[in-house]
Amino acid sequence: MVTETLKGRSLLTWLDYTTDEIRLFLDISKQVKEEKQRGEIHRRFTGKTLALLFEKLSTRTRSAFETAFGEEEGYPVFLGKDDIHLGVKESLEDTARVLGRMFTAIEFRGYKQSTAETLAKYSEVPVYNGLTDDFHPTQALADILTLEENFGDVHGKKLCFIGDGRNNVVRSLMVIGSKLGLNLWIITPKVLSPDQVLLTKCLEHSKHTGAKITVSAELSAVKDADAIYTDVWASMGEENKKEERVRLLKPYQVNTALMEKSGRKDTIFMHDLPAIKGEEVTASVIDGKQSRAWDQAENRKHTIKAIMLATINGTSD
Ligand code: CP
Ligand code: NVA
Numbered sequence: 001m002v003t004e005t006l007k008g009r010s011l012l013t014w015l016d017y018t019t020d021e022i023r024l025f026l027d028i029s030k031q032v033k034e035e036k037q038r039g040e041i042h043r044r045f046t047g048k049t050l051a052l053l054f055e056k057l058s059t060r061t062r063s064a065f066e067t068a069f070g071e072e073e074g075y076p077v078f079l080g081k082d083d084i085h086l087g088v089k090e091s092l093e094d095t096a097r098v099l100g101r102m103f104t105a106i107e108f109r110g111y112k113q114s115t116a117e118t119l120a121k122y123s124e125v126p127v128y129n130g131l132t133d134d135f136h137p138t139q140a141l142a143d144i145l146t147l148e149e150n151f152g153d154v155h156g157k158k159l160c161f162i163g164d165g166r167n168n169v170v171r172s173l174m175v176i177g178s179k180l181g182l183n184l185w186i187i188t189p190k191v192l193s194p195d196q197v198l199l200t201k202c203l204e205h206s207k208h209t210g211a212k213i214t215v216s217a218e219l220s221a222v223k224d225a226d227a228i229y230t231d232v233w234a235s236m237g238e239e240n241k242k243e244e245r246v247r248l249l250k251p252y253q254v255n256t257a258l259m260e261k262s263g264r265k266d267t268i269f270m271h272d273l274p275a276i277k278g279e280e281v282t283a284s285v286i287d288g289k290q291s292r293a294w295d296q297a298e299n300r301k302h303t304i305k306a307i308m309l310a311t312i313n314g315t316s317d
Contacts, residue, residue, distance in 0.1 A: 001028055007314030010120040010127040011307055012113070013135045014175040015201065019209060022141075022179055028306035028316040029145050029299070036302065044313060045074025048104040053119075054130075055081045055110030056236045060273060060300050061130045061138065065107050068305035077103070087115070096122035105312055108132075111237055126311045128304075131168060133237060138307065139272050140172035142299035143229070144180065146292050149299075150268055151226050155181035155210070159270075160225045162187045162252050163280055164245065165194045165215065169231045169272050174213060178202035181209040187221050189248050219252070225262045227292075229270040230254045230280045246279070255282040259290060268292045 003024055014022065035042065050069045052062060066076045079086075086095060092115060099106055100123030108116045109130035120127035129137055147154050159177065161170045165188030174194065177184040186194055193215055202213055214221070222228055230252075233245040259267060269285050271293040277283045286293055309316045 001031065001316045002314065003028070003310040003316065004314050006310040007312075008126060009311050010116075010129075011137055011311065012116050012120060012127065012129045014137050014140065014172065014179060017179070019179045022144075022176060025141060025303070025306050025310060026145060026148065028310055029141065029303045031316055032305045032309070033145075033299070033302040041071075043073045044309060044316075045069050045072040048074045048312060049102065050074055050076040050308075051099050051103040051106045052076055052078045052130075053084075053086060053106060053108045053110070054078070055086070055115075056131065058109055058130065060297050061107075061109060061304075064138075064300040064304045065128075065130065065308075068301050069308060072305075074104075081110075092118050093122045095119075100124045105308065126308075128307065131236075133235070134168055134171060135175070136168040136172050136272070137176070138300065138304050139169060140176040141303040141307070142296055143173065143270060143272070144176060144182075145299045145303055146270065146296045147227060149295065150292065156183055157226045158183045158185065158224060159227045159229060160185040160187055160222045161229045161231075162219075162222070162254055162258075163230045163249060164188065164233060164235070165192045167231060167235050170194065171198055173229070174198060174202045175205075178205040178211045178213065179209060181211045183212045184214070185221050185225070186213065186215045187217070187219065187252065188215070189217055189252070192248065219258060219261060222258065222261045222267075223263055225264070225267050227268045227270050228254055228259060228262065231272055232274070232276055233280055249280070253280060253282065254285055256284055256288075259285055270296060273297055 069076045096119045105126040107128045113132045113134040165186045233249045234242040269291045
């Protein structure tokens with residue numbers, strides 16, 4: 001598939017992409033997953049280099065970028081926060097300029113969205129947001145792929161996110177969902193309701209796609225859900241809020257009784273992982289038959305490969 005309009009672009013948030021462009025990433029994701037299932041070997045990143053910058057820990061995102069790029073003869077280089085002068089000694093702008101001279105593309109996981117933006121502006125190569133405090137766009141693409149594997153086109157499908165209504169994962173689902181016509185419910189206590197500025201932007205996109213975003217504090221809102229999704233109660237960098245979150249979110253734990261409230265046997269359970277079993281989800285749900293958490297994790301690799309093929313090569317052939 002040819003993706004000339006995507007070539008050279010960064011992925012910092014899905015706000016920067018149209019519905020058609022997101023659908024193209026999904027088509028390529030399906031293509032590369034099928035290739036893998038057929039056992040095909042490709043060499044589409046030969047001679048290319050990828051910088052992997054991590055201020056925060058990661059299992060899936062790092063592994064997905066490193067293996068997706070490396071197995072196609074690309075050369076990924078892991079640069080942890082204690083390895084390079086990221087914002088220490090030299091300016092972020094200068095680091096970005098230098099990395100842009102040496103690498104074909106850069107992945108960044110860290111705290112501030114503005115760091116990812118600065119890297120993109122000054123490196124002049126594609127930069128991928130591998131999670132910031134604000135967004136986790138590569139996760140959201142894998143989540144949509146997982147939903148489509150179970151239910152077909154996500155348009156009109158009911159996804160209930162239960163937990164911290166302000167975190168990076170739900171914010172990314174709001175954006176991508178609003179562009180793809182998803183019926184997203186955010187079930188959260190009032191004090192953790194989503195950011196109004198982002199909600200307004202997403203509702204604007206929804207006018208064109210028929211997407212819906214509903215915020216509710218009531219667990220009964222899971223009725224008829226296609227999917228019930230949760231995430232950790234305190235995200236990386238919010239360790240000092242843990243006690244308060246446990247108090248607020250304890251009633252919102254996803255357990256068997258809550259799954260049953262959907263009234264459907266085919267409701268799937270989703271989690272971006274890592275999960276804290278016994279907090280946001282019980283072991284019986286995440287390790288049970290309805291769970292698709294492990295498919296989501298696998299799909300991180302296929303979707304990330306698709307994003308890199310489209311933006312680095314301009315084609316998935
Ligand atoms: N879901 C996710 O981003 O996992 P990691 O923190 O392990 O990368
Ligand atoms: N919201 C979580 C996602 C982890 C992949 C965090 O930011 O820690």
